[in-house]
Amino acid sequence: MxxxxxxxxxxxxxGAGMARIFAAKGHHLALTARRVDRLEALRDELLAANPGIEVVVHALDVxxxxxxxxxxxxxxxxLGGLDRVIVNAGLGKGGRIGTGKFYANKQTAETNFIAALAQCEAAMEHFYERKSGHLVMVSSMSAMRGMPSSMTTYAATKAAVAHLAEGIRxxxxxxxxxxIKVTTVFPGYIASEMNEGVQQEAKMMVDTETGCKALVKVIEREVVDAAVPTWPWAPLGQVMKHAPLAIVRRMV
Structure with missing residues (x-):
């Protein structure tokens, strides 16, 4: 384990959703983010619900x-060593390329890829020392193809981290x-703070708890990669990879 x-x-x-599920399964947790007040509240919640675990929090701007x-x-x-690191921190800002949104796109690129590279470097150094560990990269179904408009840079970063994980593997x-194992997860539409304004794809969106349970299930199996939830995203992923771009545009 x-x-x-x-x-x-x-x-x-x-990140918070997965933490709740891992805590309920008896895992010790190290939780990081910029918003320490939220981390501390989550830590207190997890310890109250699961008194047998240990939870530490650290302020971190990736x-x-x-x-x-x-x-x-x-x-x-x-914690006496890390057995699994989940590279989850990310950003969804951006705009259509060429419309004056360079700095928003740059911030997303730096947060989602360069910062993920730093996290992978730190995690793998630790795992190589221990000769054991599980690196988990949170990508996105948008990584399957180039995406339009405000999603272009975000999708590109998520494709990049998937390739980064494969190179490490x-x-x-x-x-x-x-x-040492490496898993890449490709979440579809899972309700979260990042996408709370998304309405048009509600028919394919699952709630945070359902989505996080599916993520944790796949992570604990230590598969190479997986679309999450499996239905409908595993078959849709194949369509996205091979369909004409005009059709892919209508799927996002």
């Missing part, structure tokens, strides 16, 4: 790359005598 779990971006949305390494080391020391093939 991967007992000690670190989750970035854990103050709300999918764009402060030195801080990423420092916080991961502190969390590992707090490839390196592990050549290493012997370890128990």
């Amino acid at each position: 991967r007992k000690n779990v670190l989750i970035t971006g854990a103050s709300s949305g999918l 764009n402060d790359h030195d801080q990423v390494f420092e916080v991961f080391k502190k969390a590992a020391a707090d 490839s390196d592990l093939i050549t290493r012997k005598g370890h128990d």
Whole structure:
């Protein structure tokens, strides 16, 4: 059992939802985010509901790359090592390319990819030392193809982190005598603070708890990759990969 779990971006949305489920399963947690007040409230909630676990919280802006390494080391020391790291922190800002939204797109690119790279570096250093661990990358179904308008940069970053995870997985093939796994999850429409304004796809959106249960189930199986929830996103993912771009535009 991967007992000690670190989750970035854990103050709300999918990060907080997964934390609640892992806590109920008896995992010890290291939760990080910028909003420490929310983390502390979540920690208190989890400890009250699950008195047998340990929960530590750390303020972390993932764009402060030195801080990423420092916080991961502190969390590992707090819990006696990390067994699983979930790279979840992300941003959904952006605009159509060429419409003056460069700085919003740049912020999303830096948060979703460069900061994810820092998190992977910190996590894998720890796992290589221990010869054990589970790296989980939270991508998105939007990574299947180039997306239009405000989703263009976001989708590109999520495709990038999926390839980053695959490259790390490839390196592990050549290493012997370890128990290190890498999983990439591709969430579909799961209700969260990031997408609370999305209405047009409500028919395919599941609530946060349902979505997070599906995510945790896949993560604990330590699969290579998975669309979450499986229905309808696994078959839709295949359509998105191969359909004409004009059709893909109408699916988002």
